Amino acid sequence: MLELRKINSGYGAAQVLRDVSLSVAPGEILCLMGRNGAGKTTMMQTIMGLLPLMSGEIMLDGKDVGILPPHEVPRAGIGYIPQGRRLFSGLSVAQNLEVGLQVRNSGKAVLDEVLELFPRLRERMDQPAQTLSGGEQQMLATARALCIEPKVLLLDEPTEGLQPSMIEAIRQVVVKMREAGVAILLVEQRIEAVLSVADRVAFIENGRNGETMSVDALRAEPSIIERYVGV
Amino acid sequence: MEFGPHLLLATLEGAVTAAVLALTAVGLSLVFGVMRVVNIAHGEFYMLGAVIAWYVAHMMGGHPALGFFAALVLAPLLVGAIAVLADITILKRLDYDPERTIVATIGLLYIIQQLTLMTYGPEARPVEAPFNTRIALPWFEWGEDGFQFYYPWGLSTTSYKLAVIGAAAAVLLGVWAMMARTKIGLLMRATQADRDMALAFGIPVERVYALVFGIGAALAALGAVLIVPIQQAHYLMGADPLLLAFIVVIIGGLGSLPGTVLAALFIGLSDGIISVFFSPTLAKILATLLVGLVLVWRPQGLFGTRTA
Numbered sequence: 001m002l003e004l005r006k007i008n009s010g011y012g013a014a015q016v017l018r019d020v021s022l023s024v025a026p027g028e029i030l031c032l033m034g035r036n037g038a039g040k041t042t043m044m045q046t047i048m049g050l051l052p053l054m055s056g057e058i059m060l061d062g063k064d065v066g067i068l069p070p071h072e073v074p075r076a077g078i079g080y081i082p083q084g085r086r087l088f089s090g091l092s093v094a095q096n097l098e099v100g101l102q103v104r105n106s107g108k109a110v111l112d113e114v115l116e117l118f119p120r121l122r123e124r125m126d127q128p129a130q131t132l133s134g135g136e137q138q139m140l141a142t143a144r145a146l147c148i149e150p151k152v153l154l155l156d157e158p159t160e161g162l163q164p165s166m167i168e169a170i171r172q173v174v175v176k177m178r179e180a181g182v183a184i185l186l187v188e189q190r191i192e193a194v195l196s197v198a199d200r201v202a203f204i205e206n207g208r209n210g211e212t213m214s215v216d217a218l219r220a221e222p223s224i225i226e227r228y229v230g231v
Numbered sequence: 232m233e234f235g236p237h238l239l240l241a242t243l244e245g246a247v248t249a250a251v252l253a254l255t256a257v258g259l260s261l262v263f264g265v266m267r268v269v270n271i272a273h274g275e276f277y278m279l280g281a282v283i284a285w286y287v288a289h290m291m292g293g294h295p296a297l298g299f300f301a302a303l304v305l306a307p308l309l310v311g312a313i314a315v316l317a318d319i320t321i322l323k324r325l326d327y328d329p330e331r332t333i334v335a336t337i338g339l340l341y342i343i344q345q346l347t348l349m350t351y352g353p354e355a356r357p358v359e360a361p362f363n364t365r366i367a368l369p370w371f372e373w374g375e376d377g378f379q380f381y382y383p384w385g386l387s388t389t390s391y392k393l394a395v396i397g398a399a400a401a402v403l404l405g406v407w408a409m410m411a412r413t414k415i416g417l418l419m420r421a422t423q424a425d426r427d428m429a430l431a432f433g434i435p436v437e438r439v440y441a442l443v444f445g446i447g448a449a450l451a452a453l454g455a456v457l458i459v460p461i462q463q464a465h466y467l468m469g470a471d472p473l474l475l476a477f478i479v480v481i482i483g484g485l486g487s488l489p490g491t492v493l494a495a496l497f498i499g500l501s502d503g504i505i506s507v508f509f510s511p512t513l514a515k516i517l518a519t520l521l522v523g524l525v526l527v528w529r530p531q532g533l534f535g536t537r538t539a
Contacts, residue, residue: 070430
């Protein structure tokens with residue numbers, strides 16, 4: 001269970017998030033929606049400790065991970081799939097996965113499990129990461145995060161710029177992770193993708209909490225999406 | 232038998248310069264590549280290596296080899312420890328900001344230099360080579376009388392100089408193996424590629440930085456220990472290696488280890504050869520001109536990648 005309690009954060013003097021609270025349960029996909037600049041990526045970077053937490057708490061299974069130094073946050077079991085993938089360029093596919101495996105000393109069995117989900121990566125193990133296609137890079141970014149056997153997954157626009165078959169492949173993996181009991185926080189812009197995969201949706205506006213509702217409630221009242229995301 | 236033999240000798244002298252330069256420049260390149268820190272104090276770590284080598288050799292007494300090999304181990308370790316301390320107390324507190332670390336390392340340069348002057352003094356002092364057999368060079372050529380073989384014919388090198396070249400090559404191979412084959416090398420390269428993602432994947436970036444800064448300084452110190460039986464230890468000896476190391480790193484491509492080694496070979500050899508046949512000043516002028524040309528036509532260096 002990941003729980004944010006009234007977190008405030010931002011870049012230096014420029015505060016972005018103001019008193020944001022939300023929680024994601026194991027086996028649940030919470031989708032974060034909001035306009036560009038609303039603070040979705042800022043929230044993920046704050047959870048990872050990459051941006052300073054000005055106040056508030058970030059609880060993982062009752063433990064405050066907001067006070068940990070950044071490199072210990074993933075060791076607590078939070079996997080991060082950042083926007084733009086941000087693979088370790090210059091490293092091969094295998095080495096990118098190895099960096100993921102060393103976070104929590106996961107063994108070969110974990111690697112095999114992950115490669116089971118992404119068989120295409122197995123054929124490309126020795127290839128430099130930056131030479132993969134866009135979809136394969138997204139697979140690798142996802143696989144790298146899964147290598148730490150996460151309790152919580154943060155996905156920042158994983159389907160951005162991908163072709164439909166790749167979007168479907170990523171979606172299936174996300175659903176499998178939910179079935180495995182992972183708590184998933186997903187930033188996604190495409191409404192049909194949100195409706196097909198999310199359990200709940202949390203809107204965020206100008207760095208503050210908007211409404212949080214179940215997907216069924218959102219289906220019944222789709223005009224809310226227009227209010228928070230429309231231009 | 233005029234030009235050829237002298238070219239052979241100049242090439243050997245150049246190879247010694249190149250070997251030491253490669254060690255120094257790889258240290259500088261490693262620090263810049265992984266940490267994005269331009270370490271102006273790198274030459275002073277080199278100088279410290281030589282000065283500490285003199286102290287160690289001086290205190291050990293006994294056979295010169297004993298003191299030299301003790302220095303070969305102790306000087307890089309001590310200099311590496313000093314660099315780690317400088318990283319933790321200075322660079323870390325500046326958040327590794329590219330501009331502020333340049334100013335900070337300039338300050339570090341003067342502090343190290345003046346402290347050395349105050350304690351070690353202005354003298355240049357030699358460290359005795361552990362072995363120094365003269366090896367006469369052979370030469371052969373096709374002349375009017377057919378094949379001629381001259382040995383010995385007057386010019387010679389020493390066993391120590393050849394050993395320097397061998398030792399530098401072995402250490403560089405070791406650095407390569409560390410970066411390409413070990414876990415710590417993998418973590419260093421991941422940190423180099425993307426610092427924030429390294430943190431997001433559990434890599435203690437600050438510890439990696441301290442280690443890299445220490446290794447970089449230790450490599451410079453090691454180069455200096457190797458050269459000090461040939462050149463003597465002096466508190467101002469860091470300036471030239473710093474300039475040459477920067478030239479090499481810029482030509483080779485910032486952060487590219489193979490490029491750095493190749494550029495060190497090229498600059499070291501041409502420095503040796505041009506110094507023998509023309510003048511050392513001309514060698515520096517040409518090397519600096521080459522840097523200018525590289526910066527204009529290929530700013531990322533010969534082996535660098537633009538987006539790295």
